[in-house]
Amino acid sequence: MPEETETVDWAAIPGPPGWYEPDRVARGLRVLSGAADPVRAAEAGSLLGCGGIVHDHSGSVFPAAVTAAPPLLDIARRGRPAARDTALVLLDEALSFHPHAGYTRVTAPGGTGVPLCCALAHHLRAHADFLTGPDRRGRSLLADAAAHWRFEVHECVADGDGTAAFGVLAGRFPEGVHAAEMHHGGDVTALDGLTLAYPPEDDSPEACLRVRARHPDELPPGAVLFPAECGERPR
Numbered sequence: 001m002p003e004e005t006e007t008v009d010w011a012a013i014p015g016p017p018g019w020y021e022p023d024r025v026a027r028g029l030r031v032l033s034g035a036a037d038p039v040r041a042a043e044a045g046s047l048l049g050c051g052g053i054v055h056d057h058s059g060s061v062f063p064a065a066v067t068a069a070p071p072l073l074d075i076a077r078r079g080r081p082a083a084r085d086t087a088l089v090l091l092d093e094a095l096s097f098h099p100h101a102g103y104t105r106v107t108a109p110g111g112t113g114v115p116l117c118c119a120l121a122h123h124l125r126a127h128a129d130f131l132t133g134p135d136r137r138g139r140s141l142l143a144d145a146a147a148h149w150r151f152e153v154h155e156c157v158a159d160g161d162g163t164a165a166f167g168v169l170a171g172r173f174p175e176g177v178h179a180a181e182m183h184h185g186g187d188v189t190a191l192d193g194l195t196l197a198y199p200p201e202d203d204s205p206e207a208c209l210r211v212r213a214r215h216p217d218e219l220p221p222g223a224v225l226f227p228a229e230c231g232e233r234p235r
């Protein structure tokens with residue numbers, strides 16, 4: 001297991017009391033990284049899946065899942081087949097389960113709280129090369145992560161009564177009109193009336209979003225947008 005994972009203080013990561021059991025995470029990751037057979041992988045799956053990073057019976061996910069995602073992806077990439085399957089199942093549960101109220105976000109480098117699902121999707125996309133491989137579960141995980149789109153503003157110009165924002169899109173912006181939360185300078189601002197003016201072409205992540213009734217100055221370069229609905233999914 002990577003050294004930085006061994007030194008994580010899981011008890012310092014917030015989680016719903018009575019549900020989140022931080023000591024299960026360190027043990028679970030250690031067992032899973034060395035698991036060579038289905039029995040050991042199942043033991044790790046139970047440690048991590050029943051109060052470690054998720055609680056599978058109640059369908060809830062904890063903030064520790066975001067910190068555990070990089071080591072789980074590393075295990076999925078390098079571990080034995082049984083360990084890989086367990087790691088992918090746990091990541092799939094973490095992405096699709098709902099967080100408890102009060103434990104729905106993790107702090108991003110900019111100081112704002114990003115929804116757990118979107119932070120997980122960001123980690124998954126960093127391993128797209130591996131997840132697009134032959135494993136069906138990896139491909140479906142990446143497809144699910146695409147719904148948690150992320151748009152980073154590079155430049156804006158006035159466009160009718162609104163703004164055309166040019167930037168980089170990760171994931172897939174759905175058809176139609178959508179709301180977003182904009183993270184910039186430590187603040188989160190609600191935006192609505194967003195449409196995709198033109199989608200990314202070929203392998204380029206460049207895209208343009210139209211934002212209704214907003215002045216270009218309201219979307220500064222470096223601002224990051226996430227789907228508003230992701231911020232509204234506590235249990």
Ligand SMILES: [Zn+2]
Pocket residue numbers: 115116117118119147148227230
């Ligand atoms: Zn999300």
